[in-house]
Amino acid sequence: xxxxxxxxxxxxxxxxxxxxxxxxxxxxxxxxxxxxxxxxxxxxxxxxxxxxxxxxxxxxxxxxxxxxxxxxxxxxxxxxxxxxxxxxxxxxxxxxxxxxxxxxxxxxxxxxxxxxxxxxxxxxxxxxxxxxxxxxxxxxxxxxxxxxxxxxxxxxxxxxxxxxxxxxxxxxxxxxxxxxxxxxxxxxxxxxxxxxxxxxxxxxxxxxxxxxxxxxxxxxxxxxxxxxxxxxxxxxxxxxxxxxxxxxxxxxxxxxxxxxxxxxxxxxxxxxxxxxxxxxxxxxxxxxxxxxxxxxxxxxxxxxxxxxxxxxxxxxxxxxxxxxxxxxxxxxxxxxxxxxxxxxxxxxxxxxxxxxxxxxxxxxxxxxxxxxxxxxxxxxxxxxxxxxxxxxxxxxxxxxxxxxxxxxxxxxxxxxxxxxxx
Ligand code: HOZ
Numbered sequence: 001x002x003x004x005x006x007x008x009x010x011x012x013x014x015x016x017x018x019x020x021x022x023x024x025x026x027x028x029x030x031x032x033x034x035x036x037x038x039x040x041x042x043x044x045x046x047x048x049x050x051x052x053x054x055x056x057x058x059x060x061x062x063x064x065x066x067x068x069x070x071x072x073x074x075x076x077x078x079x080x081x082x083x084x085x086x087x088x089x090x091x092x093x094x095x096x097x098x099x100x101x102x103x104x105x106x107x108x109x110x111x112x113x114x115x116x117x118x119x120x121x122x123x124x125x126x127x128x129x130x131x132x133x134x135x136x137x138x139x140x141x142x143x144x145x146x147x148x149x150x151x152x153x154x155x156x157x158x159x160x161x162x163x164x165x166x167x168x169x170x171x172x173x174x175x176x177x178x179x180x181x182x183x184x185x186x187x188x189x190x191x192x193x194x195x196x197x198x199x200x201x202x203x204x205x206x207x208x209x210x211x212x213x214x215x216x217x218x219x220x221x222x223x224x225x226x227x228x229x230x231x232x233x234x235x236x237x238x239x240x241x242x243x244x245x246x247x248x249x250x251x252x253x254x255x256x257x258x259x260x261x262x263x264x265x266x267x268x269x270x271x272x273x274x275x276x277x278x279x280x281x282x283x284x285x286x287x288x289x290x291x292x293x294x295x296x297x298x299x300x301x302x303x304x305x306x307x308x309x310x311x312x313x314x315x316x317x318x319x320x321x322x323x324x325x326x327x328x329x330x331x332x333x334x335x336x337x338x339x340x341x342x343x344x345x346x347x348x349x350x351x352x353x354x355x356x357x358x359x360x361x362x363x364x365x366x367x368x369x370x371x372x373x374x375x376x377x378x379x380x381x382x383x384x385x386x387x388x389x390x391x392x393x394x395x396x397x398x399x400x401x402x403x404x405x406x407x408x409x410x411x412x413x414x415x416x417x418x419x420x421x422x
Contacts, residue, residue, distance in 0.1 A: 024158035041068030054388035067402020075310035093307035118146025118265030128202035128296035142212035142364030156211030186224030207252035213353035243268035271309030337412035383399025
């Protein structure tokens with residue numbers, strides 16, 4: 001496979017951007033290859049700058065649930081562009097999208113549109129602190145909630161991948177109110193509340209973790225978080241940036257039947273454009289400016305092009321009968337193939353990770369037993385067979401509705417023939 005143009009672009013990019021990239025994991029650093037530069041995408045395929053085509057299981061880290069360049073979304077964006085790119089003022093698209101989000105996530109009685117998951121989480125935590133008048137928050141080791149200072153503590157995604165669980169450049173004073181608990185271990189949360197019964201504002205969790213690889217919640221874990229936060233008057237925040245509109249139309253909260261106080265959405269909700277949302281109980285959100293004293297703002301928040309893409313994508317998902325059953329069925333084929341090759345798989349709906357460890361992965365510690373070199377070999381094998389998977393052991397494979405049965409079968413066959421000793 002010739003990748004000369006990608007190599008050339010990467011060489012230039014490295015002189016211009018740290019590591020040659022605008023987000024760390026895409027540098028392919030942990031899989032020992034050079035990144036591919038993508039020139040185009042369509043359906044379940046991406047094409048690199050040298051014209052090589054791959055079946056894509058990254059799907060832009062989740063947003064492309066209907067596949068790349070979905071005609072209805074592209075059309076909606078083009079139409080919106082004709083009316084201008086940004087107003088910095090109110091417009092109807094914001095209202096339509098907010099209404100749609102609320103219809104699927106009734107726990108989001110009021111919400112705000114922002115530009116990225118990082119911004120949404122940062123704002124949700126601030127709203128929770130403002131409402132409760134408490135400073136501490138609880139997060140789980142291995143969960144990733146974007147790159148705001150207070151949440152860069154034992155984070156997943158690029159932080160685990162790059163072995164920098166606690167980022168440099170974050171003053172200790174900004175993380176001293178971040179308490180760490182163990183995923184899937186309600187006792188670790190209970191213990192923190194017993195130590196600080198009156199000062200924890202919120203517990204933030206990925207209801208199905210997907211940034212230390214996919215780690216589904218054990219039975220009763222989310223319910224225990226609901227009970228503990230209720231008992232101590234703290235806010236339960238579900239970070240559904242990945243799981244929202246992916247595990248079901250109403251996200252993990254609908255799938256698992258647990259209602260959080262606040263929710264953060266990103267990725268799918270923006271249809272591939274930079275858009276995210278945070279929201280929750282009306283009494284919490286009424287503290288956000290201009291109604292209340294919790295400040296958060298943004299010139300591009302609720303941008304008309306991004307809202308047009310989000311509305312179009314959600315509308316399309318609503319039109320597909322049994323979308324989530326289909327995604328589950330397709331991903332189950334890949335799971336079965338990986339198991340037949342003797343691989344250790346975690347899957348939740350259309351999210352899946354093959355872990356190179358014999359230990360069942362249920363939290364950060366067990367995820368860390370995975371052999372990164374083993375994953376790097378698997379990644380290289382897939383890439384050389386025309387399959388583009390996450391370039392890190394600690395991310396998810398994303399399956400979209402555009403993945404054809406033929407491509408799924410082909411991928412399954414390739415995975416089934418993988419030998420760990422390769
Ligand atoms: N945070 C995203 C994955 N969970 C993006 C990773 C990257 O591009 O560095």
